[in-house]
Amino acid sequence: MAKDFDIVALGEAMVEFNQATPGEANYRQGFGGDTSNAVIAASRQGARTAYLSRVGDDRFGAMLLDLWRAEGVDASAVARDPDAPTGLYFVNHGPDGHAFSYLRAGSAASRMRPGNMDLSAVAATRWLHVSGISQAISASACDTVFAAIDAARAAGARVSFDPNLRLALWPLARARAVIRATIGMTDLFMPSLDEAVALAGTDDVETMFAWCRAQGARSVVLKCGPVGAWYAEADAAPRLMAGYPVQAVDATGAGDCFDGSLLARLAAGDALADAVRYANVSAALSTLGHGAVAPIPTAERVRAALG
Secondary structure: OOOOEEEEEEOOOEEEEEEOOOOOOOEEEEEEOHHHHHHHHHHHOOOOEEEEOEEEOOHHHHHHHHHHHHHOEEOOOOEEEOOOOOEEEEEEEEOOEEEEEEEOOOOOHHHOOHHHOOOHHHHHEEEEEEEHHHHHOOHHHHHHHHHHHHHHHHOOOEEEEEOOOOOOOOOHHHHHHHHHHHHOOOOEEOOEHHHHHHHHOOOOHHHHHHHHHHOOOOEEEEEOHHHEEEEEEOOOOOEEEEOOOOOOOOOOOHHHHHHHHHHHHHHOOOOHHHHHHHHHHHHHHHHHOOOOOOOOOOHHHHHHHHO
């Protein structure tokens, strides 16, 4: 059956203020939110995309709608909430990397619930992409993620899941329980190395993959930053795809760029290994500028780097 979209993502988008120079109180305005970053990355790789969320009926919400329009992401089902704000966050840079500060409590996206969201696009996509952050911001948003997954599975769409574990949003015990319940409902599980260590309780890659499979994971991609990514389908042994070397400036959103780029290539028909190689390069290139969205490369830049 023909689908209108290659990738539909659901979650919370935010407006970003990224410190331009460490130690100086100057910030570049940009955009963020893990699943929004991912769907924009997918769109820049040529995928047909849509986003599902709620934003405030404020200037920041309007800016996000303008962003998706400019990026070719269908946001027709994004609702505007007159009674709740759009979330904001700040990125500061120092010797230990980047640190985040959030103003998201009570955000419009946290007020998502199955009854106030138009999920019809989920039945018209090849892939639905969701994350643990969307599950952590509120109980009703968590319910919405599960409702979207149910709708995707009923329509024959595949589901990708990035746990994006943020312990500032929920305790580890609850996070583990919800994430474990979600893994078995999805087709592609994409944790980072740190997240897999926290969830599986081991730093051994083989044991991590065994844990993921025990939760019902079908395919697993383990993101390891500059090192690259381990990947495996079904019961195959995990293999490492080496990373693409760059002099990184800001790694904000690199994992999200990886997710969207990988999904775009899978939707285009690539084998998992080829999609992982492509996503490694795309994510590396996204670290060459500041912010989560502005440095995301186009398909032309990624192909040029791939040679």
